[in-house]
Amino acid sequence: MSLAQLVAPEAAQSLHIAPAHHMLDYDAAPASIRLRAVEQSFQMRKGPRLVALSNIHLDIQAGEFLCIVGPSGCGKSSLLSLIAGLSFPTNGEVHVNDRVVTGPGPDRILIFQEHGLFPWLTVGQNVEFGMHMMGLGRRKRRERAEQYLQLVHLNGFRDSYIHQLSGGMRQRVAIARALATQPSVLLMDEPFAALDAQTRDMLHDELERIWKETGCTIIFVTHNVREAVRLGSRVILMTYRPGTICSQMDIVLPRPRRMDDPRVALLAREILDELREEINKAVASEYDHVSHS
Numbered sequence: 082m083s084l085a086q087l088v089a090p091e092a093a094q095s096l097h098i099a100p101a102h103h104m105l106d107y108d109a110a111p112a113s114i115r116l117r118a119v120e121q122s123f124q125m126r127k128g129p130r131l132v133a134l135s136n137i138h139l140d141i142q143a144g145e146f147l148c149i150v151g152p153s154g155c156g157k158s159s160l161l162s163l164i165a166g167l168s169f170p171t172n173g174e175v176h177v178n179d180r181v182v183t184g185p186g187p188d189r190i191l192i193f194q195e196h197g198l199f200p201w202l203t204v205g206q207n208v209e210f211g212m213h214m215m216g217l218g219r220r221k222r223r224e225r226a227e228q229y230l231q232l233v234h235l236n237g238f239r240d241s242y243i244h245q246l247s248g249g250m251r252q253r254v255a256i257a258r259a260l261a262t263q264p265s266v267l268l269m270d271e272p273f274a275a276l277d278a279q280t281r282d283m284l285h286d287e288l289e290r291i292w293k294e295t296g297c298t299i300i301f302v303t304h305n306v307r308e309a310v311r312l313g314s315r316v317i318l319m320t321y322r323p324g325t326i327c328s329q330m331d332i333v334l335p336r337p338r339r340m341d342d343p344r345v346a347l348l349a350r351e352i353l354d355e356l357r358e359e360i361n362k363a364v365a366s367e368y369d370h371v372s373h374s
């Protein structure tokens with residue numbers, strides 16, 4: 082079966098669903114992102130500079146759900162860090178809404194696998210924390226915390242502590258905390274990698290719904306190609322060291338998709354076939370390090 086045969090006509094339309102802003106008071110307009118001839122290299126203690134990213138040209142539309150896949154060590158986290166403004170390219174430029182990124186800002190929020198919640202604060206206080214940093218008043222914080230906890234279905238847990246929650250619930254608190262500051266761009270670095278399959282599937286549904294309700298731009302990094310096809314409007318494939326973009330695929334399957342949908346599996350297989358050589362290089366390099374140490 083070819084790719085074209087997989088794409089039902091109604092799927093093409095589903096790409097143009099307008100985000101339902103009315104359901105949530107989400108003030109931030111989504112941002113577009115542009116990377117031009119980006120190179121990122123690091124001076125190692127011994128040996129030559131390590132080129133982590135090379136010749137990256139990438140245009141991300143406002144409101145897009147972009148997934149990035151590639152083998153471990155190909156520079157996915159480095160790429161997110163550049164967009165977040167936590168590091169700067171050795172060469173080239175990173176623009177958000179046509180402005181050069183000069184540092185981190187509340188318009189771009191990064192979510193990791195380690196959710197970074199504070200164990201000494203309650204769920205509600207954790208969600209309020211980012212808003213506190215932004216200088217929002219107490220009432221506004223309370224109001225929004227409630228709204229965003231509701232968005233991730235945790236309104237009953239406002240006064241719980243983090244250790245009382247499951248892994249999936251913690252990740253949802255992290256998402257609520259990030260969204261409560263109303264970023265234009267959500268940067269997600271393998272956020273669900275440590276979760277069990279059922280919890281992850283549930284969070285996929287939740288994230289997709291949140292994307293539609295907020296309309297924000299999402300850049301989602303994963304090494305799980307099926308997850309990328311499940312979530313992304315587009316999937317970018319990266320090569321191993323130096324990390325470059327070798328290929329991309331628009332995913333026009335209707336939403337919501339399921340991880341076990343055969344059409345998702347088939348596209349994931351195509352992506353995996355393209356990545357195979359790069360994954361082998363990554364694995365070989367890791368074995369090389371082991372045998373030399």
Ligand SMILES: Nc1ncnc2c1ncn2[C@@H]1O[C@H](COP(=O)(O)OP(=O)(O)O)[C@@H](O)[C@H]1O
Binds near residue numbers: 124133154156158160
């Ligand atoms: N701050 C840094 N200093 C030196 N090397 C780094 C630094 N950050 C990343 N690297 C290297 O850059 C490469 C890409 O890393 P990373 O972006 O974390 O890859 P990925 O997220 O795809 O696994 C790796 O070889 C890593 O060791």
Ligand SMILES: [Mg+2]
Binds near residue numbers: 157158159270
């Ligand atoms: Mg990484």
